[in-house]
Amino acid sequence: MSAIPDTARQSVGNLYRAVWRWHFYAGLLVLPFMITLSITGAMYVFRDEIDNWYHADLKRVQVQDSQRLAPTAQVASALDAVPGTAVKYTDPADPGASTEITVSTDRGKMAVYVNPYNGLVLGAMPDRSTIMWTVRTLHSFKYFGTWTRYLIEIAAGWSILLVGTGIWLWWPRGQKGGIVSVRGRPQRRVFWRDLHAVTGLFVGFFIVFLAVTGMPWSGVWGGKVNEWANGNNFGYPDGVRVNVPMSGQKLDEVAKAAWSLEQARIPESVGHGTPITLDDAVAAFDRLGLHRGYAVGLPQKPEGVFSGSVYPDDLSRQRVVHLDQYGGQPLLDMGYADYGPLGKWLEWGINTHMGQTFGVLNQIILLAACAAIVLLAVSAAVMWWKRRPSGSLGVPPLPTDRRVFRGLIAILAVGGVIFPLVGASLLVMLALDMAYVRLSRRNPAVTT
Amino acid sequence: MKSRTLAAPMLGVLFLGLLAASASADAVTHGDLLLSDGYVRAMPPDAPVAGGYVTIANKGSQDDRLVAARSPRAGAVQIHEMTMNGDVMKMRELPDGLPVPAGGSVELKPGGYHLMFMQVPTPFAEGETVETTLVFEKAGEVALPFAVRAMHAAPAAHQGHASDHSGH
Ligand SMILES: [Cu+2]
DSSP states (O other), X not given: OOOOOOHHHHHHHHHHHHHHHHHHHHHHHHHHHXXXXXXXXXXXXXXXXXXXXXXXXXXXXXXXXXXXXXXXXXXXXXXXXXXXXXXXXXXXXXTTBOEEEEXXXXXXXXXXXXXXXXXXXXXXXXXXXXXHHHHHHHHTTGGGOSHHHHHHHHHHHHHHHHHHHHHHHHSOOSOSSSSSSOOSOTTSHHXXXXXXXXXXXXXXXXHHHHHHHHGGGSTTHHHHHHHHHTTTTTTOOTBTTBTOOEEEEEGGGTSOOOGGGTTOEEEOOOOOSSOOOHHHHHHHHXXXXXXXXXXXXXXXXXXXXXXXXXXOSSGGXXXXXXXXXXXXXXXXXXXXXXXXXXXXXXXXXXXXXXXXXXXXXXXXXXXXXXXXXXXXXXXXXXXXXXXXXXXXXXXXOOOSSGGGHHHHHHHHHHHHHHSHHHHHHHHHHHHHHHHHHHHHHHOGGGOO | OHHHHHHHHHHHHHHHHHHHHHHSOOOXXXXXXXXXXXXXXXXXXXXXXXXXXXXXXXXXXXXXXXXXXXXXXXXEEEEEEEEEETTEEEEEEOTTOEEEOTTOEEEEOTTSEXXXXXXXXXXXXXTOXXXXXXXXXXXXXXXXXXXXXXXXXXXXXXXXXXXXXXXX
8 A cells, every 4th residue: 555656557546446345345235135146046947847846746737638627617626625715717837737726715825736637636735835936035035024125126236336346347457367267276366356257247247137127026116117117007098998997906916917017907897697607718718819827817706807817938928818707708908019118128128037038048048147146256255255354344445536436426326316225225335435434544453 | 374384394304304314324334344424525516526534443453455435426436645744735646545454443534534536427415325335455345325414514624724734
């Protein structure tokens, strides 16, 4: 710290230190999230494969030549084993799949699995309690409560900051390695620095992509955008979909809807008389060409509707159809093509985030990205450990010229306005950093 | 007139009494085996399958095994086991049947071992009896009537879960 280079060098050095310092802070905050998100995310990308294997007793059946039993028969069988009210019928997605019937009981919703060929109940478990549903709630941090979802929103913002500052730090400044190659041996810190920088270079795009496409699920930003995108029923002008009467029931309560349909409202049945049966409704959904594996929300009140919905890997086949429970005619029939441009972009992002858009390749790329992110986090930790002076946090040194912070702060301010929760966390961090600096001045022993 | 108006409900009571008598199937003894309290649950109109329950006591000194069952009212009758593991309920066929130990007894009841009547063309209605034949490895075939009881009169499988949950 005592050597004084010429002013030009010093200003680059100052900026380098400032960026490094924030890269360090961001890393410290985000590291545990990065690791848990990568591990749970990598698993969740293979959710169908894992659930079908782990819960094979419930989810898989022997393929038989015989016709499947009528949906009403399967529901009756489910209700005989688990008394309650059937609220959802999920069509088997392939010939080896069981039918899932969701039953509302006094102990909460149960998922009952029925063999569609012979009507035997294979078993039952609390709704959305499969291993992959648990992983999903861990990934979104819903598992730990509502407020943790705000944490993850902050973590997503900070991970973007990490990539930005990381690439700036990586930017070649005349060194002879550590650009796309790794120098040294694992004993030396430079090895870990290069490993971190080179991995980060390749995986940075995926971190930003996953952080951005993950945002729609987040508590504050996602909630707001969701509200706004759906404020006008996906922005459709009044009358395009006729004046369908709307009930107060939200689609998300009936079936797990695609994100941008989550806040959409369901039309009410207008007819009166004898309701159609589930068999009639399923026949109608088949006739309308819904992709296999669709869920049918069952009407729970006189003005309720049969809600068929499906969100297959093929984005273009996302579909929601509401049938009048008396006449059986579609009251609303919407697919991906009917979404507004924002909805289309968001759904594409979400679909890709979930590893569905490009089939197996999508899954493998995300798996590789997750592995690389874990490597990034580990190399960062090792690097810090090797540099860490004993008895201190090892925060990178403060720049001698504090003006360099201004540009950085300007960039952060823009991001902070777009993602308010991230912005707020940045301000808190800035305040903490200033306090830390002040404390260090008064008490030089704390200085790095 | 007065006596007639009284007679109607009395006839009803008598009728119900007869029904009750016919619905409680008698115990059947076959060699060392005592089969008692055989019943099935009435089926909702659309239901394709129904559970059957019976208590089998083995008074003899030789282990036996229930290996098969059949009924003219069902296309197939399977021997099943229902198990609870945490919150997860599973039902599976016992391919090797169900052992009935010497000097012991095995109870087929909701939430545990049971018979599964499959491919039932005419749903079981309350008050009927369903003729059923149980096949044992050593004792051979035993025919006994299964009474059809109200749909959820007996402790249902579901309530079996509930008691399991109380332990959590
Ligand atoms: Cu069974």
